[in-house]
Amino acid sequence: MKSAQNSETINEQVTMRKQIVAGNWKMHETLEEGLALAGEIRKRLEGRSSEEKEVLLFPPYIHLAGIAKLLDGLTGFHCGAQNCHHKIEGAYTGEISAPMIASTGANHVLIGHSERRKYFGENDALLAEKTDRGLEAKLTPIFCCGETLEERESGRAFEIVDRQISNSLFHLPKEKIKLLHIAYEPVWAIGTGKSASPKDANEMHAFIRQELSKKYGRDCAETISILYGGSVKPGNAGGLFAMPDIDGGLIGGASLKAADFEAIFNAL
Numbered sequence: 001m002k003s004a005q006n007s008e009t010i011n012e013q014v015t016m017r018k019q020i021v022a023g024n025w026k027m028h029e030t031l032e033e034g035l036a037l038a039g040e041i042r043k044r045l046e047g048r049s050s051e052e053k054e055v056l057l058f059p060p061y062i063h064l065a066g067i068a069k070l071l072d073g074l075t076g077f078h079c080g081a082q083n084c085h086h087k088i089e090g091a092y093t094g095e096i097s098a099p100m101i102a103s104t105g106a107n108h109v110l111i112g113h114s115e116r117r118k119y120f121g122e123n124d125a126l127l128a129e130k131t132d133r134g135l136e137a138k139l140t141p142i143f144c145c146g147e148t149l150e151e152r153e154s155g156r157a158f159e160i161v162d163r164q165i166s167n168s169l170f171h172l173p174k175e176k177i178k179l180l181h182i183a184y185e186p187v188w189a190i191g192t193g194k195s196a197s198p199k200d201a202n203e204m205h206a207f208i209r210q211e212l213s214k215k216y217g218r219d220c221a222e223t224i225s226i227l228y229g230g231s232v233k234p235g236n237a238g239g240l241f242a243m244p245d246i247d248g249g250l251i252g253g254a255s256l257k258a259a260d261f262e263a264i265f266n267a268l
């Protein structure tokens with residue numbers, strides 16, 4: 001667990017938060033390949049995850065029931081969906097709801113990944129609804145935010161991320177926002193091999209925590225894990241995870257290779 005030693009202590013307690021390595025498989029792996037990959041990751045990391053150091057797998061929907069079964073009973077080792085619909089049920093051909101995800105045994109959901117925002121037009125208001133549906137279904141949302149290259153270069157990165165989190169999350173009461181995690185994923189770093197530097201990433205994480213703190217109080221902000229995503233690899237994970245406000249990673253490409261994913265977990 002990462003402690004808030006560098007911040008003021010609250011009620012004279014040191015607050016701890018979970019450290020997490022999460023794999024976002026995106027649209028990769030057939031059912032057979034996915035079960036084999038999850039089995040390989042389990043073999044490498046079983047007994048090493050804990051309530052404080054979690055491993056999360058985000059495969060395509062069709063893998064969820066099988067992978068949830070494979071991970072059943074392991075401490076701190078879970079799976080979740082890459083998205084959910086913003087309604088509980090209805091005539092929405094091809095869609096999957098949060099209660100359906102929960103019924104597979106999965107207990108997490110990614111909300112607002114930049115690829116969902118870009119290719120499927122998901123906006124802040126819709127993502128607020130998806131976050132609500134996830135929480136109602138007792139899934140733990142990982143809310144993704146991050147600026148594009150153009151937004152960073154024009155000096156608007158902080159403003160954009162602030163808008164994303166406040167528009168989609170700040171309607172939640174304190175007891176609910178505490179239940180989710182946030183992933184900062186600069187769009188220009190996703191799948192490009194060009195990661196943010198540990199210093200730049202931490203600067204944004206500290207900003208997000210500061211905004212959470214202004215709205216919900218420091219005690220609440222200190223309990224929310226903020227993951228970094230965008231070209232995390234075995235070679236750069238250690239530097240990123242060593243930063244005080246970076247509580248782990250959301251890993252795309254490198255999560256499809258069990259050995260790389262294990263090496264990234266080892267860097268926690």
Ligand code: PGA
Nearest residue numbers: 190191230231251252253
């Ligand atoms: P990447 O993807 O690690 O391949 O850059 C990260 C993500 O999209 O979550």
